[in-house]
Amino acid sequence: MSMEYSVGYILGACVGVLITALFILVFLKFTKKDGNIKCRFDERQNIIRGKGYKYAFFTLLIYNALILVIGNVLEMYMDREMIMFIGICLSVIVYAAYAIWNEGYFSLNENPKRVMIIFGVVGVINLISGISSIVSGEIIENGKVSFRAMNLLCAVLMFSVLIVLAIKTICNREEDER
C-alpha cells in the first residue's frame, strides 16, 4: 500500500465517520417532538427495552455458537463479513420486534411517523444500492456472496422493522375498536 493511498484511505474513513455522525445527529433531532437529542422512556418501557436487549444478546450468542459449528461450511458460500453482519441484523431485528410489540420502542418525546419515514428512506437507499450490486454482478465474487450484499441485508432489516410496526399499528387499531 503506497503512502498516498494510505492518507487518502484515512481521509476517506474520517469523512465517512463525520458524515455518519452528522446523519445520526440530524436523525436524533428530526425524530424528536421537543428537539432534544436524548430519548426519554418511562419505567415500563425501560423494562421492556431491557428484556429486548436480553433476547437480542441470546440471539447473537446462539448465532455465534452455530457459526462455531457450521462457520467453515458457510464461508464456502459467503464472506466472513457477511456472516458476522447477518448475526448483527438478526439480533437487532429481535430487539426491535420485541420492543415494538410491547410498546417500548419509541420514547416519550419521539415522533414515530418521522422515525418510520427515515427507516423507509434508509431502506429504499440500501435496496437500490443492493439491486445495483446485483445488476453489476459485484454481489457474487469468486463464487461467494460478497460484503456488498450488506446493503440488501440493511434493507431487509429496515423493512422488517417497518412491517412489525405496521402489524402492531393494525392490531392496536382493532383493539381500540373493540
Next chain:
Amino acid sequence: MKNLKLKAARAGMDMSQQELAAKVGVSRQTISAIEKGDYNPTINLCIAICKELGKTLDELFWE
C-alpha cells in the same frame, strides 16, 4: 387483574389515558397496561397517578 378503580377515577375526572399519561410523565400504553392489569407500576408512579386524580393509594391500588 384489571384496575377498574383507576379507570373509573380517570373517567370520573373526564380525563383520557393520553392526558393522564402526559401529566404523570409516562406513555399512554403504560396507563393502558396498568388499567388492564398487565403492568405493576412502581410506588413513585402510583403516587404520581394518585396525586393527579386526587385519590389515595388505598383508593386506587389496594384490593
